Amino acid sequence: MTTVRIVITLKPGILDAAGQAVRQGLLSLGYREVGEVKVGRYLEIAVPEDLAPEHIAAMCERFLTNPLIEDWRVGEAP
Amino acid sequence: MRFGVVVFPGSNCDRDCVHVLRAVLGQDVDELWSGEATVSGADALILPGGFAFGDYLRAGAVASTAPIMAAVREFAQRGGPVLGICNGFQVLLESGLLPGAMLRNKSLQFRCRPVHLRVESTRTPFTRALGEGQVLRMPIAHGEGNYYAPQTVARRLEDDGQIVFRYSDADGRITSESNPNGSLDGIAGVCNAAGNVVGLMPHPERASEEILGSTDGRLLFESVLAGLSRGAPAGDPPASAGATLPRPSGAGARLIATAGRGGHR
Numbered sequence: 031m032t033t034v035r036i037v038i039t040l041k042p043g044i045l046d047a048a049g050q051a052v053r054q055g056l057l058s059l060g061y062r063e064v065g066e067v068k069v070g071r072y073l074e075i076a077v078p079e080d081l082a083p084e085h086i087a088a089m090c091e092r093f094l095t096n097p098l099i100e101d102w103r104v105g106e107a108p
Numbered sequence: 109m110r111f112g113v114v115v116f117p118g119s120n121c122d123r124d125c126v127h128v129l130r131a132v133l134g135q136d137v138d139e140l141w142s143g144e145a146t147v148s149g150a151d152a153l154i155l156p157g158g159f160a161f162g163d164y165l166r167a168g169a170v171a172s173t174a175p176i177m178a179a180v181r182e183f184a185q186r187g188g189p190v191l192g193i194c195n196g197f198q199v200l201l202e203s204g205l206l207p208g209a210m211l212r213n214k215s216l217q218f219r220c221r222p223v224h225l226r227v228e229s230t231r232t233p234f235t236r237a238l239g240e241g242q243v244l245r246m247p248i249a250h251g252e253g254n255y256y257a258p259q260t261v262a263r264r265l266e267d268d269g270q271i272v273f274r275y276s277d278a279d280g281r282i283t284s285e286s287n288p289n290g291s292l293d294g295i296a297g298v299c300n301a302a303g304n305v306v307g308l309m310p311h312p313e314r315a316s317e318e319i320l321g322s323t324d325g326r327l328l329f330e331s332v333l334a335g336l337s338r339g340a341p342a343g344d345p346p347a348s349a350g351a352t353l354p355r356p357s358g359a360g361a362r363l364i365a366t367a368g369r370g371g372h373r
Contacts (some may be wrong), residue, residue, distance in 0.1 A: 040211075044211065044256065045211060045214065045254070045290065047211070047212050047213070047214055047215075047216045047254075047290075048212060048216065051216055071165075093165075093169065093173065094165065096166055096169070096202070096209050098208070098209040098256070098257070098258065099209045099211065099256060
């Protein structure tokens with residue numbers, strides 16, 4: 031088995047109220063250099079090593095994201 | 109008439125719905141466990157509020173995969189009346205039975221207070237006894253009720269009369285102050301293209317008795333009762349009479365309902 035890491039964020043243009051609130055917090059702490067902040071979700075899913083990437087894509091599009099409002103990408107290994 | 113109230117792990121308004129339907133309106137009610145794959149026997153379905161499956165992933169997302177949802181989908185496709193309230197609305201969105209998606213409230217705050225709603229469409233089984241433009245008062249209680257639909261979808265909803273309720277002030281004016289969560293165009297409730305599946309964020313079951321401060325919510329349940337008792341079979345799409353024609357009653361209504369059954373719409 032291997033671990034697939036999936037990062038989900040709101041699509042550009044969709045109001046990210048949580049991201050804006052976090053940005054405000056960072057600014058309040060004096061981190062004035064901070065630009066846009068996006069708050070999303072992170073999943074680690076154990077799958078067989080030979081699993082076709084299309085399977086991951088299907089999981090993301092059918093269930094793990096709401097394609098109307100969210101984008102996803104396979105994340106980097108930590 | 110027999111209502112089915114779907115109970116997911118984490119539903120918390122199911123008992124309120126059962127109470128209103130059974131004790132206030134004197135109807136038969138089945139509680140339908142989401143792990144079962146059937147809704148048989150029900151003339152109308154209610155998906156109640158709460159936090160189904162903890163709202164993990166997204167509100168309503170995991171619930172949309174529950175075994176009962178295939179039966180709910182089939183019931184809806186046959187034209188059966190389905191009402192999703194709050195979390196039930198979110199489940200219907202995530203199931204693809206209703207268009208659009210929910211974002212977190214613009215304020216990021218959980219909003220729990222009475223609101224006014226303006227009835228925008230009377231073509232659904234839950235609003236056909238109401239008047240277009242009628243203002244109702246009932247509570248909201250949600251953190252993710254900021255309705256969103258892409259522009260093309262929003263335009264279609266408007267053109268096809270799929271916007272059922274909008275947040276308004278007491279006089280029915282749609283203002284930014286009357287919008288509690290940032291919803292697109294103040295949308296509080298929508299229906300599917302056929303009109304038989306309706307979702308709304310406010311809680312009609314919490315506004316169905318005098319002691320709770322409003323009985324406006326009862327009108328939604330009474331609407332579906334009026335539709336069925338006047339002869340329309342369960343699962344029939346609403347008659348197309350709409351708001352512009354006199355509302356039929358008695359034998360005439362039965363004729364229209366029968367015609368509707370044959371698909372002459």
